[in-house]
Amino acid sequence: MIASYRVVRLAFLAALAAILAGCASSPAPQRVEPAMPRYTSPITPQQVVGKWGLAAYHRPEDAARTEAQARQGCRQPYVINAGPSGGFMMYLADDSQPSEVVSKQVGTGPIYIGLPNEPPGAQSDREVVRFDGQVLVLKWLDPEVAGRYGTMVYVRCP
Template sequence: MAQGVPAIPSTIAPGALVGRWGVAAYHRDSDRPRTEAEARRQCNNAYAIKPGPTGGVMMHLADEPQVSELVLKGSPSGVTYLGPPGPAAVPTDREIVTIDDNSFTVKWVSPDNSTRYGTMVYVRCT
């Protein structure tokens, strides 16, 4: 998995992720509804995703205190990943599980990051 797969253009535009988001995470699928509600409550301390200088988005990587420009990467299997430029499905990437106008959910490719951070839910703050 460390080598990843060739990245192809994503069907998700970076602008879909730009904005202010409430963020929460879960480890069991049964906790998703509660986690979505918790993410909404986090809008008083929203996580801001800004456009990157070269067309990506500015977000944190796991365990990194400073934001980096991340890109959306399509894959031959149809899965979209969010991570540093380069191959898709590498350990620093997140898989976009679901996305709509008001929320998106990601899970980490790295098993270690997935265990520590869980599946992350972002809910758009109004």
Template sequence: MPWLRFCAWLRDGCGHGFVRGNAMISSAHARTLANLAGACCLALLLGACGGGGLSLPSFSSSQPAPEAEPGVAPEMPASIRADEIVGRWGLASFQNPADRARTEAAARAQCKNPYVIGAGSSGGVIMHLADQATPQELRLKGSPTGKNYIGPSGPTPGEQDREIVSFDGRVMITRFVDKDAATRYGNMVYVRCGPKA
């Protein structure tokens, strides 16, 4: 192999016998130069093996695509439109699925003091996030799994999003994605209120 002959040549004094005239270098300098060249050769050989830790710069223009976070999808349209949930709603909550019918009746009774979901200026809806006193514009977001979410723009599902568990136009049930908020708020039941008399 040519590189082995080159390394041997460096080790043996860098062609000490081929140098003529006053151009000869001292053996101490030749040995230092040989050691330095040997270290460089070794580094290049190890780098060429691609064995892990050492990587050489690449001059290619292709770069690997950034990976998305697992379980988080890019924002996509929801199958429920914002104008379908804008309006006045009675609101109640349950933890135990057996309490759903009773909770729907309790939510319907809340229509005397309804929770209003307003239309946002950017096509979203005006609602509260968990633990926030001031409502803000949120987006309806879809996902590749077919689930719909309500939350601030960003990855789906985001920590501040709530999943729309069910929606039939008259009753909507949501649950916060954040486990702590989901435990505190439970399944939130929205029952559409009739027009004011």
């Protein structure tokens, strides 16, 4: 009886040691993806949905003249519609169909307009140079696209 008591006791101690050893081992390190910064959307779809005259310039000294040309563009306006997921519909570079975009800003940094699933300042984004509700000036971030399309000036049509 004493021998069986010792066997049970030793088995219990061995099991307890195994359990404690399992608890003491650290789990394999897991790779943690850096969190994307949360951005706000300072320009709402309601502020940009509508008809706009559109023109573009490549040299900053042409900005005022280009704004006047954009006003004349209201004869054949560029239409920005509301998007199905809360953004607004605009054409991306070289796309024949509009895509849903949003305005994006991290903290007090620059405001961008681009695809909602990309971080602010992505290569396909446009930086908001100016927006006052009546005039929207956007600069492409991709230098190659900016070289072809220039800085876009949108003027709200009456």
